[in-house]
Amino acid sequence: MDINEFLATNGVTLFLAALVILAVWKAVNIVPQSEKHVVERFGRLRAVLGPGINFIVPFLDRVAHRISILERQLPNAEQDAITKDNVLVKVETSVFYRILQPEKTVYRIRDVDGAISTTVAGIVRAGIGEMDLDEVQSNRQQLIDQIKAQVAYAVEDWGIEVTRAEILDVNLDQQTRDAMLQQLNAERARRAQVTEAEGRKRAIELKADADLYAAQKAAEARRISADAEGYATQVVAKAIADNGLEAAQYQVALKQVEALTAVGQGAGKQTIFVPANALEAFGDAFKMLKGKGGA
Structure with missing residues (x-):
């Protein structure tokens, strides 16, 4: 059997086989993950195919649009x-x-x-x-x-x-930029002046607070000193009231003795010249101290 006879005998079979293969090829539609396919039938929307294997009717349906769904x-x-x-x-x-x-x-x-x-x-x-x-x-x-x-x-x-x-x-535009730059520079200068003024104001406030604190402490020290002097005066007054004039004279004599002792302990203490009345005061003080001791 030559080729012409083979084709004449099996031509229809080969045609049908080719047609089946083509139909299967056109019926299977694989859609990528990043796409969707729009299928039309006779010019009208038939379906929208998502990612994966899809089947359509061959020769009737066709993929009219392949749309990417990526951003x-x-x-x-x-x-x-x-x-x-x-x-x-x-x-x-x-x-x-x-x-x-x-x-x-x-x-x-x-x-x-x-x-x-x-x-x-x-x-x-x-x-x-x-x-x-x-x-x-x-x-x-x-x-x-x-x-x-x-x-x-x-x-x-x-x-x-x-x-x-x-x-x-x-x-x-450049004109607007220049105007905004001038406004910005003016605002910066204003803020600098305000900051400087606030700094001077704060310095004055701090100095005033410091002066007030110093005055308060000085007043407090004077008050404490006055209280101490008053207390000492009260003690002396009470001693005079209790012991009479003799107690006052005793305190004066005691202070004189302490003063002469301090002079004697200073530099050049080998020779001390004192007035005669000072010696008499020293003798009186010694007598009063001795009398106190005997008492």
């Missing part, structure tokens, strides 16, 4: 905006998103990245227009949260989830 980052975009206090700023933003429902994305929006970029630009301009420049600088996180929430709501019908929204930079 995507839009190119950094810069747009002009005017703050509430009429300052022109350039805001650089970046948005991250991922597709959750490919059947909505492919049939409801043509250019996903362009649509999200336009939405973000409008939301940024509206948000900054409600804030002063100082608020834009200090409340950046609040503005980021506002942008993310509003963008997420806007793209919900497209089957997209906005995962992150960032404001990378807020730039000002």
Whole structure:
């Protein structure tokens, strides 16, 4: 049997075998973990295939779209905006998103990245227009949260989830920067003057406190000295009252003896010249001391 006869006899069988192999090949659809496949039948949505092995009807169904479900980052975009206090700023933003429902994305929006970029630009301009420049600088996180929430709501019908929204930079024109720099320098000078004035005030307060403390201590020392003198006076007065004039004379004589003894213990104590009345006072004191001792 030659080749022509073999083909004539088994051609149909070979065709059917090839058709079966092709059908099996087209029926098995393996979807990667990072993708979802949108299947159409006669131009209409038939199913969305998830990761793994999937089976479709060959020659009737076809994979029309292979959609990546990985997180995507839009190119950094810069747009002009005017703050509430009429300052022109350039805001650089970046948005991250991922597709959750490919059947909505492919049939409801043509250019996903362009649509999200336009939405973000409008939301940024509206948000900054409600804030002063100082608020834009200090409340950046609040503005980021506002942008993310509003963008997420806007793209919900497209089957997209906005995962992150960032404001990378807020730039000002040179004239505004110069004005802000002058204001900043003036504020720094004012703070320095206030700090210096507060320092001088504190130094005066501390000196006044120190002077008051010294005066209080001096008054307290004088009071203690006065109390001691008063107590000594009371003791002497009581001794005079109890023992009469003799007790007073005894105290005077005792002090004279102590004074002469101290003079004798000083330098050049070999010879001491004293007035005659001092010797008499010494003799009187000795007699009184002797009399006290005999008593």
